[in-house]
Amino acid sequence: MGQRIIFQRQPRIVAVSTIAGTKECEGIVGRYVETALADDMFGESTYEKAECKMLSHVIDGAITNAHLDRGEVDLIISGDLLNQIISASFAARDFSVPFLGVYGACSTMAESLALAAAFVDGGYFRHVVAATGSHFASAERQYRYPLELGCTRPPQSQWTVTGAGASLVAGEGDGIRITSATLGKVVDYGITDVNNMGAAMAPAAADTILTHFRETGEEPDAYDLIVTGDLGALGSRILKDLTWEKGLDIGENHIDCGEIVYNVLEDEFQGGSGAGCSAIVLNSYLHAKMMAGEFHRILFLATGALLSTVSSGQGESIPCIAHAVTLEK
Amino acid sequence: MGQRIIFQRQPRIVAVSTIAGTKECEGIVGRYVETALADDMFGESTYEKAECKMLSHVIDGAITNAHLDRGEVDLIISGDLLNQIISASFAARDFSVPFLGVYGACSTMAESLALAAAFVDGGYFRHVVAATGSHFASAERQYRYPLELGCTRPPQSQWTVTGAGASLVAGEGDGIRITSATLGKVVDYGITDVNNMGAAMAPAAADTILTHFRETGEEPDAYDLIVTGDLGALGSRILKDLTWEKGLDIGENHIDCGEIVYNVLEDEFQGGSGAGCSAIVLNSYLHAKMMAGEFHRILFLATGALLSTVSSGQGESIPCIAHAVTLEK
DSSP, X not given: OXXXXXXXXXXXXXXEEEEEOTTGGGXXXXXXXXXXXXXXXXXXXXXXXXXXXXXXXXXXXXXXXXXXXXXXXXEEEEEESSGGGHHHHHHHHTSOSBEEEBOOGGGHHHHHXXXXXXXXXTTSOSEEEEEEEEOHHHHHHHHSOOGGGOOOOOTTOOEEOOEEEEEEEESSSSSEEEEEEEOOBOBOOOOOOTTOHHHHHHHHHHHHHHHHHHHHOOOGGGSSEEEESSOHHHHHHHHHHHHHHTXXXXXXXXXXXXXXXXXXXXXXXXOEESHHHHHHIIIIIIHHXXXXXXXXXXXXXEEEEOOOHHHHHTTOOOOEEEEXXXXXX | OOSEXXXXXXXXXXXXXXXXXXXXXGSTGGGXXXXXXXXXXXXXXXXXXHHHHHHHHHHHHHHHHTTOOGGGOOEEEEEESSGGGHHHHHHHHTSOSBEEEBOOGGGHHHHHHHHXXXXXXXXXXXXXXXXXXXXXXXXXXXXXXXXXXOOOOOTTOOEEOOEEEEEEEESSSSSEEEEEXXXXXOBOOOOOOTTOHHHHHHHHHHHHHHHHHHHHOOOGGGSSEEEESSOHHHHHHHHHHHHHHTTOOOTTTEEEHHHHSSOOOGGGTTOEESHHHHHHIIIIIIHHHHHTTSOOEEEEEEEEEOOOHHHHHTTOOOOEEEEEEEEEO
């Protein structure tokens, strides 16, 4: 049957909500973010609690922006980068709504959106929230080093976005239509450098993009934009090389959320990353541009690196995945 | 719309596969397990790699038992207890099949089965594998203490099952029909004792069971068995009290996978737990009994405790969840 699902009823994103940290709101994308944090701790005592509060804030925001009551929401699908996805689970605790936890690392926005679309398209539920987020400080101390150590970051590294985004998917109403989803395979090219996520994830993105265009028979110019989640500058170059080698030139209309989320300063090196990266770019900037009629058709593809500190410590390479959804307005 | 999904096309479990450790295979359930490990390391150098290999083994087993080639499988849905669900992600790397990672702790078997049924029922895919597993030693060192410390276990604790199970869900063929799924909410009664998962999870199980019977209008005797995942002996007693208080008496036909998975010996205390617990009981013992015509209708309900060592360390209580699927033969 191929890897692609076609949503006959064309479920739509009827409302979105985003929140982002101080650094994220300095960039161009930041101008489109709904809530700009003045303090990355969000009034909480720990980074993890701040991350959870951001996620809860955008889930609530998307419901409110859709003019719905919480009782009218049938399902929340969410995940994050933390061990046992505590941000998503604890955020879901605030809502008396059924919950499905997912884990796809930085691919979570596309995974949860594809699942939400399937549940609505299948006629199982009317209103489903897909949400994810990340926090720079909680990710650093979990995956790398506590910030207090002041470790030097290598030039191929990326900066985990502090932010969260949510989409409310419904069966009817005005919004961005989700017309198909291409679910990705786990791809591992043997990269072991945990500071070079772009290189690890690019082959997974290439695999899903090539599959998508092979199965649809479309050309890249059928889309205004082909958007990857957080490959960063280096990973995006690798992606373009990998697809070009296979006869597909996406150079004209490819952008990467990680590349555009920050004003390029020295310390982010390759750009942004984290589940929150594609979540805020999709649900703020891209959503606004689509609703304004500037973009009509986008292939949104979030990529995830499925490693843990334990797997890396045991000498494993980094398996990655990318899921794509087609968005139309 | 309620929390319940009705699967009109009645997707079915056409094949299963299970594997379990030495201790698990000593019990009554163990006689029904497909592959009995002689060595809980499964020939690997670490517990985590053994867990991953078990999961890979049962995914492959379910595909083989369904007389399918890997190329005919459209999707693998899997998750586990480890940080960043590395067992599931690394197992999926072995298969060139689209993958969705989920996290629901010990509720993963029900969550992945409900998702698999939705994808098949919606007509999106023909063959979907739902799988999960756990390993006693990897869970102990991640959630509690390294085994080498020889810590004393408190009497309210449970023993994480070493084992994995997979179900192959298809749109047609002979098998156990999945007729509905009731997706659970996150429920938190404020339990903070990380050694007493049964008490933490029982309210979530009660919430989903009460919702299921309220929405269906059925009585408990409409089922041969109401099966919970891994509440253990104490948690099962709490569940029966909580539902009885709300006017629903499930005492007659309730069993708990954690309670039956081991011969009761001193060191398991309340019984088994872990994502592998309900996975092996469902895909070995319950599957065999249903196929033999001994049970016709089962409400299978796996429960998960959505905590992490970080959340507990930061003083949080334990949010829990339970998803239910109705199985008929």
